[in-house]
Amino acid sequence: MMTENKSTPFDVESIRKDFPILSRKVNGYPLVYLDNAATSQKPLAVIDALVDYYSNYNANIHRGVHTLSQEATDAYEQAREKIRVHFNVRQSKEIIFTSGTTHAINLVASGFRSILQKGDEVIVSTLEHHSNIVPWQMLCESTGAVLKVLPINQEGELEMNEFSRMVSPKTKLVVVNHISNALGTINPIEEIIKITHNAGAAVLIDGAQACAHIKPDLQALDVDFYTCSAHKMCGPTGVGILFGKEEWLSKLPPYQGGGEMIKEVTYEKTTYADLPHKFEAGTPNIAGGIAYGVALDYLNKIGFDKIAQYENQLLQYATEQLLEIEGLRIFGTGKNKTSVISFNIQGIHPYDIGTIVDKLGIAVRTGHHCAQPLMDFYNIPGTVRASFAFYNTFHEIDVLIKAVKKAKQMLT
Known part of the structure; x- marks a missing residue:
């Protein structure tokens, strides 16, 4: 488990205050919004x-x-x-x-x-x-x-x-x-x-x-x-x-x-x-x-260099934590990546994982992500996709990992 690193390039908690939606709850849990590749949240200025x-x-x-x-x-x-x-x-x-x-x-x-x-x-x-x-x-x-x-x-x-x-x-x-x-x-x-x-x-x-x-x-x-x-x-x-x-x-x-x-x-x-x-x-x-x-x-x-540096830290941490889950496979393991992780757990449909983690307040995307020929290439129906933005935190990744483990336990 990792807490916010004081050496990160900007104050994430201060940035999160600019986004009203991040303070709401979903199904009684604090919202963990990890569907940024579909749409990002909006700051008060916008x-x-x-x-x-x-x-x-x-x-x-x-x-x-x-x-x-x-x-x-x-x-x-x-x-x-x-x-x-x-x-x-x-x-x-x-x-x-x-x-x-x-x-x-x-x-x-x-x-x-x-x-x-x-x-x-x-x-x-x-x-x-x-x-x-x-x-x-x-x-x-x-x-x-x-x-x-x-x-x-x-x-x-x-x-x-x-x-x-x-x-x-x-x-x-x-x-x-x-x-x-x-x-x-x-x-x-x-x-x-x-x-x-x-x-x-x-x-x-x-x-x-x-x-x-x-x-x-x-x-x-x-x-x-x-x-x-x-x-x-x-x-x-x-x-x-x-x-x-x-x-x-x-x-x-x-x-x-x-x-x-x-x-x-x-x-x-x-x-x-x-x-x-x-x-x-x-x-x-x-x-x-x-x-x-x-x-x-x-x-x-904020600065795009700072955004990229921090999001890369989130990506690396989430990747390491997810790969510790037995039976989990990440799709898209190229050398140059941005803060998107698509994964499946052997024997479990991605939709079922997405449904359970939503009950815990976590927003991820499941399905073929409007890229069906790509899913056909891997011979899979779709993936669970967690996509991170500069306002996400290491703690939210810990929450995701715990939820995915719980979903696996319930579904196997």
């Missing part, structure tokens, strides 16, 4: 930003000359600028607000329908979330392109030698996640981008799981498209971003038609607005966008 918008300057943006509209527009565009700075993007017009990563991926997939031809190839990996598989399947079905799948090894790492062989002049797009939501594997995206660009193809990186743990430098990566969701990084649900290089966003046709994304409309012809508005049809999630900027402020104030 909650207050949402309340402030709706209480004090709720108005539609970009269209009104009245004061509230101008205030809302300024706050929304200031959030876009915060995002640009955070991800080190050259121009704010290369940041497209979306409803989340899934929306962003579908936007790019829709645009590539006008680019791909029969026989062209799109490469995805075995580690992908369904949201980074299904849109590309639909794209290939509609264009006659071929979907190829990059394999992994038993540790849950991409087979990079195989990737070098798969990429060819037929490859037009490679799509891979930065970090696996199901296993926590950190993928070598720098190498993937370089190999892909050498072949003359484009790269989309699904950063949904990465951006809560690391701070990607998109100019240094030289990636063509990068996506993420606010709700996994202490922001609100229903908002995210697509980064796209200007030259690519200019090539792609609009994903949706409507207000805001137009320059001029007649019954004979419509011309489209300049970037980024070309891809932002309709009234956006204004409050969400503003609060996303506040979430980035909050995380940057």
Whole structure:
């Protein structure tokens, strides 16, 4: 059993006070929230930003000359600028607000329908979330392109030698996640981008799981498209971003038609607005966008280096403790991981473990984690997934270990 280490990079107990939900009880027990890979909890600063918008300057943006509209527009565009700075993007017009990563991926997939031809190839990996598989399947079905799948090894790492062989002049797009939501594997995206660009193809990186743990430098990566969701990084649900290089966003046709994304409309012809508005049809999630900027402020104030260091300590401790349980297997044992542990206990269905630990106030995720092909690779129905954030504690891991042991005792 381990208590909080005074040498940890920040005061976890002080940070926890910023998150109202962490003080509640579930089934009579203190909440132990270990489902951060699904969605993170929100600090008061983010909650207050949402309340402030709706209480004090709720108005539609970009269209009104009245004061509230101008205030809302300024706050929304200031959030876009915060995002640009955070991800080190050259121009704010290369940041497209979306409803989340899934929306962003579908936007790019829709645009590539006008680019791909029969026989062209799109490469995805075995580690992908369904949201980074299904849109590309639909794209290939509609264009006659071929979907190829990059394999992994038993540790849950991409087979990079195989990737070098798969990429060819037929490859037009490679799509891979930065970090696996199901296993926590950190993928070598720098190498993937370089190999892909050498072949003359484009790269989309699904950063949904990465951006809560690391701070990607998109100019240094030289990636063509990068996506993420606010709700996994202490922001609100229903908002995210697509980064796209200007030259690519200019090539792609609009994903949706409507207000805001137009320059001029007649019954004979419509011309489209300049970037980024070309891809932002309709009234956006204004409050969400503003609060996303506040979430980035909050995380940057703590510091991503400190967050990564502390979460790695949690990961190592939890891994060591779980592996002491007889019959327990961890899926995803690659050298480079973030704070996600997927595991099963021999002879016990993951759902049964999740149900019992929930009765003890512990929130973990069970199932295939929207990565069913990955579960098929391991020939399992799913896993128990415990995912840690910087506001979790070593004591909470001790509580989890005790609960898993109890579940095993009850179920065997």
